[in-house]
Amino acid sequence: MSDVRAPSRSDASPARAASPPEPALPANLRRNAPLVPTDSAASRALAAVIAILTFLAALCAGAAEIAVSSAGQWQSSVAQEVTVQVRPSAGRDIEADVRQAESLARAAPGIAGARIFTKAESERLLEPWLGSGLDLSDLPVPRLIALTLASDRAADLAALRTALTAALPGVASLDDHALWLQRLSTMANTFAGIGIGIVLLVLFATGLAVVFATRGAMAGNREVVEVLHFVGADDDYIAKAFQSRFFRLGLRGGALGAGAALLTCALAGLLARMWRSGPAGEEIEALFGTFQIGWQGYAVIVFIGVVASLVTAAVSRFTVRRFLR
Structure with a gap:
């Protein structure tokens, strides 16, 4: 009588033993993955651009604050004196x-x-x-x-x-320096206007960068947006998702740019105090003051960083709504 033995598990067919692995899903379709990833190369580049633009805008605002405060000091000094000229x-x-x-x-x-x-x-x-x-x-x-x-x-x-x-x-005449005071006031207002204009241009450039980045993100996530529409998500839900992600990018870039500007202004004030003992430092202080922007200047720099974040969020939301239409 022949010995009949059932096949063991080790004798199973190779095709049954080794099943092919399932293909990996794209990063934006995986579970718990954000709709707009903030750790990609494009996101880091956008944060760097926002940081650089915020830094430049903050420096312009700080320079305008120094010019206005120096002009105010000059006006106060000139207004305390009058001159009698005897020919x-x-x-x-x-x-x-x-x-x-x-x-x-x-x-x-x-x-x-x-x-x-x-x-x-x-x-x-x-x-x-x-x-x-x-x-x-x-x-x-x-x-x-x-x-x-x-x-x-x-x-x-x-x-x-x-x-x-x-x-x-x-023979004698009195000069109350009214003409010089008017010129100083005009110069201070001009510097302030130039600073505000440059800040607005930089914020406009930030908005343009966010527009292109948002349209690129929307084009790269078109399939995800279509799936969200298919399951019942409205445009407002998708716009909020993009707005939240880009606001975080803007907040990161604005914080880095504003922090670098604050550090630069503090370092400039420290160097000015170190050079004040020499003749060159005295001339610099006479022309530009002590390079101290004061708490108003620091508050303006922080405000510019916050505005850059808000501009990023608002522009991204507007761009998404226009893209979805």
């Missing part, structure tokens, strides 16, 4: 005229002090225009008297101007 005249003693003008100025209400510029000091003021090493002794160089206004009393400059004209007709 040489034939047949008159210039030194006597200067002393008379000084006495009239000191007697006027609201004048805290007066300082007479010597002849050498008056001639030195012309060096930036005429150059140094010139003999100006034969030229009728006017003499100047710098008057400091009192902070607790209002000065009647019109009365002082009338008194100088009556006592020294054609």
